[in-house]
Amino acid sequence: MRLAKRLHSAALRNRAFLGALLLFAVFYLVYHMLHPRGFSSAVLIQNTNESVAIVFVAMAQTLPVLTGGLDLSVGAVMTLTNCIASELLTGTPAEMLFGALLTLACGAAFGCVNGLIVVYGRIQPIITTLATGAVAIGLALLIRPRPGGEVDDDLSWAMTNTVFDFAETYGLAEGGEAAWLQPFAAIPVPLLIVLAVVLFIWLPFRNTQMGRTVYAVGSAEGAAYMSGLPVERAKIAAFTLAGLFAACAGLYLAIQTSSGNADVTQAGAYTLNSIAAVVLGGTSLYGGVGGAIGSLVGALILRVISFYFRILAIDPLLQPLIEGVVLLGAVSLGALRTLRVKNRLELFR
Structure with a gap:
């Protein structure tokens, strides 16, 4: 009985996330039912890569x-690190590893600068990141005036296919007979990359004092400050980690496409989609509620919607309209809280 109450309470607290997870499951199941190739490894690999x-x-x-x-620079930071990675992911394995780490460090450093400006410059995050996003795009254009770059072919192939392909590329498969490989051979490497980032970066951070302070700041910054929590450090840490995650996106995009591209339109589209994904995943735009795993699910929902465009042969001229309606609906979900609030002062808590 007590366990049932706990489960019910947990479900109520996470109903937005559970709703997003259910929506994704339904969308993805129907997508595979409609897809000419159905459930297949090739389709799964393509979906995860995208x-x-x-x-x-x-x-x-x-x-x-x-x-x-709000961070309006995440798409620009992704674009900047994509261009940086397109210059560094070549040479020996050690050189490529150094290039990847340097790319991630550049993203984290850019995010840290955002946090420092917000905290010590006392400028609203949306204004700060709008400006720094333009700086990031300018740097990306300096690095990569036109699309191109050299990314190691073996690295690109190994990181965008299955575990078997990765092991075979680097001589770990033993002719496909390696016992350790059999249970994991068909798993897409991109899926493992995302899981690794969630397990080794997001979850540990969320459970630290700094991670809990981030939630406290979003819930009630004044109360967090009066409680002696490191509010300023938490904000800087949040923006730094945001830069790191954006750099993960840019790094993978370089590996996937084997090139870099300072595409302003792409940067803006990714930024807007990131906000919609956050809301779809159950994170409140008022702060203090939600998490990266929910945003992950929200992003997958948006991506599955784009998958439907291919299999349903929707007119390309209509696709921006449909995506715009979906994005508008997703962002509007964040305003539903105002309809349930009786005391307007609660909106500022």
């Missing part, structure tokens, strides 16, 4: 939103 970048950008947007702000 989803990784938006998933990471949505996770990046989650951290500033949890503090009660």
